[in-house]
Amino acid sequence: MPPAHPPPCGVAPAAAATCPLFLLPRRSRSLRLRLRRLALPAPRAATHAHDAVLLRRAADAADRSAGLTSPHPNFGCVIARPQLETDNAEAWVVGEGFLYAQGTPCAELLAAQEAGEHARGATAYLNLEPGDCYGDSTAVSTLVQAGITRVVVGLRHPLKHLRGKAIQSLRNEGIQVDVVGEDLHSKLFKEALESCLIVNAPLLYRAAFRVPFSVLKYAMTADAEQKYPTMLYWKLAGKIAASSGHASWVSGKSSRGRVFELRGRSDAIIVGGNTVRLDDPRLTARHVKGHVPVRIVMSQSLNLPEEANLWNVHDAYTIVATQRGARRDLQKKLALKGVEVVEFDMLNPRDVMSYCYDRGYLSVLWECGGTLAASAISASVIHKVYAFLAPKIIGGVNAPTPVGELGMNQMTQAIDLIDVSYEQIDRDMLMSGFIQPIPDLSPVIPSVDEIPSVDPEVSPYETNIISFYKTWDTFGAFSNFSPHPIHMPDENGDYFTWPTVEHYYQAHKFIGVDDPQAREIVQEIKLAKSPEEAARIGRTRQREFQELVCLNVLVTSIFACYSRK
Numbered sequence: 001m002p003p004a005h006p007p008p009c010g011v012a013p014a015a016a017a018t019c020p021l022f023l024l025p026r027r028s029r030s031l032r033l034r035l036r037r038l039a040l041p042a043p044r045a046a047t048h049a050h051d052a053v054l055l056r057r058a059a060d061a062a063d064r065s066a067g068l069t070s071p072h073p074n075f076g077c078v079i080a081r082p083q084l085e086t087d088n089a090e091a092w093v094v095g096e097g098f099l100y101a102q103g104t105p106c107a108e109l110l111a112a113q114e115a116g117e118h119a120r121g122a123t124a125y126l127n128l129e130p131g132d133c134y135g136d137s138t139a140v141s142t143l144v145q146a147g148i149t150r151v152v153v154g155l156r157h158p159l160k161h162l163r164g165k166a167i168q169s170l171r172n173e174g175i176q177v178d179v180v181g182e183d184l185h186s187k188l189f190k191e192a193l194e195s196c197l198i199v200n201a202p203l204l205y206r207a208a209f210r211v212p213f214s215v216l217k218y219a220m221t222a223d224a225e226q227k228y229p230t231m232l233y234w235k236l237a238g239k240i241a242a243s244s245g246h247a248s249w250v251s252g253k254s255s256r257g258r259v260f261e262l263r264g265r266s267d268a269i270i271v272g273g274n275t276v277r278l279d280d281p282r283l284t285a286r287h288v289k290g291h292v293p294v295r296i297v298m299s300q301s302l303n304l305p306e307e308a309n310l311w312n313v314h315d316a317y318t319i320v321a322t323q324r325g326a327r328r329d330l331q332k333k334l335a336l337k338g339v340e341v342v343e344f345d346m347l348n349p350r351d352v353m354s355y356c357y358d359r360g361y362l363s364v365l366w367e368c369g370g371t372l373a374a375s376a377i378s379a380s381v382i383h384k385v386y387a388f389l390a391p392k393i394i395g396g397v398n399a400p401t402p403v404g405e406l407g408m409n410q411m412t413q414a415i416d417l418i419d420v421s422y423e424q425i426d427r428d429m430l431m432s433g434f435i436q437p438i439p440d441l442s443p444v445i446p447s448v449d450e451i452p453s454v455d456p457e458v459s460p461y462e463t464n465i466i467s468f469y470k471t472w473d474t475f476g477a478f479s480n481f482s483p484h485p486i487h488m489p490d491e492n493g494d495y496f497t498w499p500t501v502e503h504y505y506q507a508h509k510f511i512g513v514d515d516p517q518a519r520e521i522v523q524e525i526k527l528a529k530s531p532e533e534a535a536r537i538g539r540t541r542q543r544e545f546q547e548l549v550c551l552n553v554l555v556t557s558i559f560a561c562y563s564r565k
């Protein structure tokens with residue numbers, strides 16, 4: 001496919017003189033010389049301003065999978081080469097790409113494929129250092145083979161077992177690598193760097209704090225209350241529901257649409273038991289083809305209804321986190337519905353977040369009531385707040401507010417949000433800000449011999465359990481989702497190359513079943529764009545066509561997983 005971008009620079013304008021000079025009369029010779037000089041100006045070099053524009057574009061490209069697939073490290077790659085005809089850096093782009101999902105082609109490969117021959121001698125702009133790992137060096141080798149001569153990197157990879165490796169490999173191949181903040185110091189990069197930080201904020205928080213990036217979201221009215229009865233001093237004390245607990249709806253349709261987007265960007269959504277009892281929520285992202293986050297209920301007492309929307313795991317997977325030993329009868333009923341019940345010795349936000357960290361979660365959205373919100377803030381596991389303010393008054397002394405008791409009795413103790421932004425959404429106002437700034441991991445620059453092959457903080461000898469939910473995490477090479485195709489024989493002995501182990505596993509729930517519907521599902525799974533989509537298709541079809549599922553696959557798969565761990 002011809003690239004959708006202009007031809008490379010160095011192609012002198014056709015106007016350039018073609019007739020040999022010595023054949024021309026003297027007067028026109030000097031004019032021709034001047035014309036030729038005009039026609040062949042010195043090749044343009046990218047300035048910091050150009051680099052900043054193109055790096056920002058790479059960060060924007062990195063964000064394009066948001067909501068379509070589960071949160072993963074976001075990589076964007078823009079390949080550009082200065083054009084003589086224009087100073088507009090956007091017009092220099094000859095190829096770009098972004099990582100769609102775990103186990104799919106990397107951004108660098110997609111950008112180089114689009115650029116084709118125009119990548120030779122060009123510059124590649126990366127929001128994040130390539131995540132090549134476990135012997136897979138696709139990103140680096142692609143840039144080398146494409147003939148890229150310079151790479152501009154927004155951020156070093158924040159995961160210790162990957163940090164610095166790709167940059168070093170590129171430099172070992174003689175490619176100039178300029179890292180913002182190390183080799184590029186101009187203020188012109190401020191905005192581009194912020195874009196690189198924002199698009200991978202979840203990965204940075206996870207790497208720095210070893211918990212998922214947690215966002216607290218609430219919608220509240222514009223109620224106010226007198227600080228003291230005798231004084232005229234009122235303060236905003238928004239309500240998230242009426243005194244009766246009724247809450248549909250505080251914010252408008254467009255604001256709730258924004259919440260669906262936020263859910264689509266999250267690995268999990270967390271509510272407390274009270275929210276389940278009062279709202280019976282579904283907590284789905286509401287878009288058909290997009291990512292379906294897990295729903296987590298935190299309930300110490302397990303005082304939960306036997307029937308609830310959240311127990312319908314056809315919508316989405318549900319986990320109930322509870323205190324060890326709570327209501328074993330209800331635990332069994334929930335497990336029979338397909339709900340995963342996880343017991344904690346002492347149920348608290350930090351331990352639940354550590355559990356989510358182990359499951360590889362990058363982003364979690366807290367849509368809980370005030371009591372749990374206060375507990376999560378006090379445990380310092382909330383990093384950002386999205387507050388939707390609706391122009392409504394509901395009143396009610398006992399009507400619930402967004403955040404419960406934080407133990408602060410002086411206004412000077414209030415938590416000041418940082419990097420606050422305001423946005424009007426129809427009649428509502430969305431205010432969002434960080435409770436903790438995005439961690440700056442840049443000082444940790446490992447030297448070549450310090451680059452460990454595995455994250456030193458997770459020694460396999462400290463524990464006999466290692467988790468590999470996510471391909472990019474320390475032991476991700478074991479994940480079914482890792483981008484390692486497998487070449488396997490089918491029941492007739494014919495071989496087929498499955499894109500990932502997950503594709504193979506999900507399809508084998510239906511292979512061997514003599515039914516056209518089963519064969520159609522197998523085909524659908526074979527063509528899935530990513531292991532995550534193969535998993536989504538397999539699980540959905542398994543629920544829809546339970547009679548077609550061959551149980552022995554499920555049994556052997558459980559055995560295989562445990563034996564492998």
Ligand SMILES: Nc1c(N[C@@H]2O[C@H](COP(=O)(O)O)[C@@H](O)[C@H]2O)[nH]c(=O)[nH]c1=O
Pocket residue numbers: 218219247248249250251252255256259271275279280281282283284367368388
């Ligand atoms: N009432 C209210 C919210 N309520 C939150 O949304 C949950 C309901 O989600 P779902 O069942 O998926 O529609 C509910 O349990 C509570 O966490 N959210 C908002 O953005 N705006 C609103 O006005």
